[in-house]
Amino acid sequence: MRRSPAEAQAAREAKLELMAEKLQAAVEGLTTGEDWKRAIEFAARFRAKSFRNTLLIFAQHAEAYEQGRVSEPVPTYVAGFKQWQQLDRSVAGQSGYMIYAPVMGRFASKNPSDPMSWRRLAQREKPAAGEVVRSKMVNVKPAYVWDVSQTTGPEIPERPMPRLLEGEAPAGLWTGLAGQVTAERFTLADAGGASAIMGANGMTDYGSHVVTVRADMDDAARVKTLAHELGHVRMHDPAESVTHHRGIREVEAESVAMMIGAAHGMDTSDYTIPYVASWASSVADKEPVDVVRETGERVRRVALDILDKLPDTGIGDGYPPGLDRSGPDAERETTTERTAELGAAAPMRSTASFDVAVPAL
Secondary structure, X not given: OOOOHHHHHHHHHHHHHHHHHHHHHHHHOOOOHHHHXXXXXXXXXXXXXXXXXXXHHHHHHHHHHHOOOOOOOOOOOEEOHHHHHHOOOEEOOOOOEEEEEEEEEEEEEOOOOOHHHOEEOOOOOOOOOOOEEEEEEEEEEEEEEEEHHHEEOOXXXXXXXXXXXOOOOOOOHHHHHHHHHHHOOOEEEEEOOHHHHOOOOEEEEOXXXXXXXXXXXXXXXXXHHHHHHHHHXXXXXXXXXXXXXXXXXXXXXXXXXXXXXXXXXXXXXXOOOOOHHHHHOOOOOOOHHHHHHHHHHHHXXXXXXXXHOOOOOOOOOOOOOOOOOOOOOOOOOOHHHHHHHOOOOOOOXXXXXXXXXXXXX
């Protein structure tokens, strides 16, 4: 029997409440630095999804593994029901993993530069003559994805993983990161050793706009340090930053570097993240779980933007190879949606051209 609109709305709200509980539990489970590192490494491989959605996927897959419903402890590729059908694979009678999906609305304006001039169009309403139309996320809804281990069909080819020797950096990564440093109008300099920069591997001087990296380290360590300092450049300008606590600034920069490194197959075992509780409780008037969630979203957004500007974005984004994501069933993630999904998280050079209140994914 078909449900009434009120019943459908109640069912949706119940699912969203369940997802909120799962998300809360997943965030609360990030108690140690190693837990945080695993979450960031996973987010690097599934960067088409928001940080919150990666936590939901990871937690639900872990539950499925404990129950014996999947054969591997960590997901490899995830996609929606119709997306797996594109690849001639069928969902093998398993429940999918609930994630947040955006509900998009269309807005029209004759004066796009005026945020107050935008009006939302009805479902089939056409804009008036001379109006500009843009889409914006206005709400969220439950959606489902399945890991490849929950499907049957033709084999999915594995993406080639880079084979890096000890101390070796991925080809072109230093050049790509260095180019972004200079694009931010910072000069890149070498230091002969740690003593030249107060015992550090790298340093960002906002006053003189200089990023310095030790020259006496191997290539992998220099790339890691450069990515860390680029994270500082992008996130922690004293004139713009909303996060002034040093502990969180270092967590964010190190996590950006780790996400970039993990996306390129680099060894992340030597990345250092302090206990989550030590920095998540340092923000006044905020619950630690909210600090953890918002920090993860900021890290993902900055790292994603850096990765997008590199010649080689890395080892994949969590979607199975060969999937056509240009059709009507594609899960698009535009720059505006990336900004919208962060909701109350810290602003960072927002590209949104009009203001509409949205919830965070």
